Amino acid sequence: xxxxxxxxxxxxxxxxxxxxxxxxxxxxxxxxxxxxxxxxxxxxxxxxxxxxxxxxxxxxxxxxxxxxxxxxxxxxxxxxxxxxxxxxxxxxxxxxxxxxxxxxxxxxxxxxxxxxxxxxxxxxxxxxxxxxxxxxxxxxxxxxxxxxxxxxxxxxxxxxxxxxxxxxxxxxxxxxxxxxxxxxxxxxxxxxxxxxxxxxxxxxxxxxxxxxxxxxxxxxxxxxxxxxxxxxxxxxxxxxxxxxxxxxxxxxxxxxxxxxxxxxxxxxxxxxxxxxxxxxxxxxxxxxxxxxxxxxxxxxxxxxxxxxxxxxxxxxxxxxxxxxxxxxxxxxxxxxxxxxxxxxxxxxxxxxxxxxxxxxxxxxxxxxxxxxxxxxxxxxxxxxxxxxxxxx
Numbered sequence: 001x002x003x004x005x006x007x008x009x010x011x012x013x014x015x016x017x018x019x020x021x022x023x024x025x026x027x028x029x030x031x032x033x034x035x036x037x038x039x040x041x042x043x044x045x046x047x048x049x050x051x052x053x054x055x056x057x058x059x060x061x062x063x064x065x066x067x068x069x070x071x072x073x074x075x076x077x078x079x080x081x082x083x084x085x086x087x088x089x090x091x092x093x094x095x096x097x098x099x100x101x102x103x104x105x106x107x108x109x110x111x112x113x114x115x116x117x118x119x120x121x122x123x124x125x126x127x128x129x130x131x132x133x134x135x136x137x138x139x140x141x142x143x144x145x146x147x148x149x150x151x152x153x154x155x156x157x158x159x160x161x162x163x164x165x166x167x168x169x170x171x172x173x174x175x176x177x178x179x180x181x182x183x184x185x186x187x188x189x190x191x192x193x194x195x196x197x198x199x200x201x202x203x204x205x206x207x208x209x210x211x212x213x214x215x216x217x218x219x220x221x222x223x224x225x226x227x228x229x230x231x232x233x234x235x236x237x238x239x240x241x242x243x244x245x246x247x248x249x250x251x252x253x254x255x256x257x258x259x260x261x262x263x264x265x266x267x268x269x270x271x272x273x274x275x276x277x278x279x280x281x282x283x284x285x286x287x288x289x290x291x292x293x294x295x296x297x298x299x300x301x302x303x304x305x306x307x308x309x310x311x312x313x314x315x316x317x318x319x320x321x322x323x324x325x326x327x328x329x330x331x332x333x334x335x336x337x338x339x340x341x342x343x344x345x346x347x348x349x350x351x352x353x354x355x356x357x358x359x360x361x362x363x364x365x366x367x368x369x370x371x372x373x374x375x376x377x378x379x380x381x382x383x384x385x386x387x388x389x390x391x392x
Contacts, residue, residue, distance in 0.1 A: 030059050033103045035111040041118050045127070045149060046199075047089035048118035050099065054081060059105045066113075067099040071202055091120040092203035124151030125199045134193055134210040137357070138220035138280030138388065139184035141193035141210070150175045153197055158207070159183050160192040166207075182354065190214040220280050223386045225250045227274030231364070233315030237267040241378070249384055257287040259297070259380040260369075267379050268315070268368045271386075276308060276363045279388035283350035284328065286373075287382040293347035294330050294339060296374040299381050301327045304353070305366040320366055326353045328373075336373060350385065361391050 036052035054060060064078040069090035077086045088099055097120070100113040124147065131146040143157060152175040158166040169183050183193060192214050198204040230246040232238070237260045239246045244259025250271060260267040286298040305320040312319060328351045332340040365386070369379040 030105060030107065032109055033057065033060050033105045033111045035103055035114045036063055036101055039101070039114065039116055041116060043119050043121050045121045046091050046123035046125070046151075047087065047120050048099075049085055049087050050101065050116055050118070051085040052101065054084065054103065057105075059107075060103050061106055063101060063103050065099050065101050065116075067097065069201055069203075073201070075201075088118060090201035090203070092123045092125055092199070092201075094120055094122060123199070123203070124149040125153060125197060125203055125205065128153060129197060129205045129208065132195065132197075132208050134195070134208070134215065135357075136215045136218055137182045137184070138218045140186045140217045141183050141191075141215050142357070143181045143183075143193075143195055144179070146178050147175065148177060150177050151199065153199055155181065156196040156198070157181060157183055158194045158196070159186070166192065166194060180354070184217075184220065186217045188217050188219045190216050218280075219389050220387055221389070223273055223275065223277060223388065223390065225252055228386075229272045229274065231270040231272050231311075233268075233270050233311065234313055235315040235317075236269055237261070237264045239267075239269060239380075242380075244380060249381055252383065252385075254285050254382050255288070257380045257382045260378045263377045265372070265377055265379065266368050266370045268366055270311070270315070270364060270366045271384065273363050273365065273386060275390045276361050276392045277386075277388040277390045278361045279306075279355045279359060279386060281352050281354045281387045282365070283352050283385040283387075284326070284381060285350045285383040285385075286328070286347050287380045288347075289380075292337070292339065294328075294343060294373045295336055296372070297376040297378045297380040298373045299328060299369045299371075299379050300373045301325070301371040302367055302369045305368070306359075306362040307364040307366075308360065308362050311364055323355065323359070324353065326351075350383075355388075 034055040036054055038053040040051045042049040060081055062078055062080045064076055065086045065088055066076050067088055068074050070092040075090055077088055079086050097118055099116045099118055101116060102113055103111040128145055128147050133144045135142050152173060154173045156168055157170045159169050161167045172181055194207050194209045196205055196207055228250045239258030239260050241259040241261045244257050246258055248256035249258040286293045289296050303325050304323045306323045307320055331342045331346050372379050
């Protein structure tokens with residue numbers, strides 16, 4: 001019994017001696033720090049760079065700027081004692097704005113504010129909005145824009161539904177200097193397409209429409225593969241190795257494949273479409289091998305050439321016109337052997353490569369695989385789809 005009494009007394013002693021402590025800065029107050037001086041402003045697109053001189057006081061840790069952007073939201077920018085400038089960003093107008101600058105010390109005390117006036121230059125968002133061009137495309141609309149400052153922007157693409165309402169069809173984030181997106185799957189009848197653009201600070205454009213208001217999509221169909229043929233020109237590779245067949249490249253069966261021999265890259269193969277067509281796009285499918293895409297001999301980079309008249313059997317390259325260089329992109333950008341669900345989904349629907357709208361009609365396409373995902377010297381494409389409008 002005495003043992004339990006001793007334990008109880010010891011517990012009460014510890015509990016009483018543990019007073020609650022208030023959390024405070026490690027360093028005690030040395031008084032309000034002095035503010036910055038010698039302020040200079042360089043206005044930039046969407047904001048400003050503010051330079052200043054920090055008081056030569058050991059206690060000061062840094063400087064912060066507090067400001068309200070075009071949307072009404074308040075932001076802070078900060079820098080350490082070893083820097084002498086702040087970058088203020090987030091505006092979508094060119095009006096004058098106030099920024100409050102504070103120094104802060106080790107006790108987290110702030111100086112009196114120094115109010116600085118800035119006048120941002122035209123924002124990246126505003127610049128991009130002026131370049132947007134929405135035009136008719138195969139099966140839908142094509143959206144083009146220029147982003148010279150390479151600002152990260154989010155594009156919401158909209159299309160009119162059967163009830164006449166605009167619906168969001170796709171959202172894309174891009175910082176490419178020039179870019180293009182298409183919405184497809186629509187009949188060649190008048191329809192409204194539009195886009196809304198947002199930046200990192202949630203500034204957004206008005207809804208942007210085509211100049212003509214509505215767009216009539218160009219007719220598009222998947223070309224009939226029963227009319228196609230692998231030509232086997234004199235300097236083409238054969239794709240009949242390791243269970244592969246040339247014809248499997250155009251058989252609409254993604255479980256089959258063509259397979260070139262070892263040491264065969266670059267590996268050309270030629271398709272006679274069987275018709276003359278104004279082409280919109282091709283879709284390349286990878287072989288699913290050992291439970292993986294983006295590996296082994298799956299094409300990574302290839303070049304497409306085209307021709308409207310029948311080529312010489314020799315495969316003379318001087319007769320062919322280069323159309324485009326293509327690279328299959330892995331969404332996750334993870335190393336070979338590691339794939340995400342997004343990677344898998346992208347491979348399963350195929351990798352699309354778009355012809356320019358100015359492209360002349362073609363009948364013959366030549367693909368030259370120059371590199372593979374697994375770094376092999378052979379390649380094994382599973383299938384190629386071709387889309388466009390048949391002319392004859």
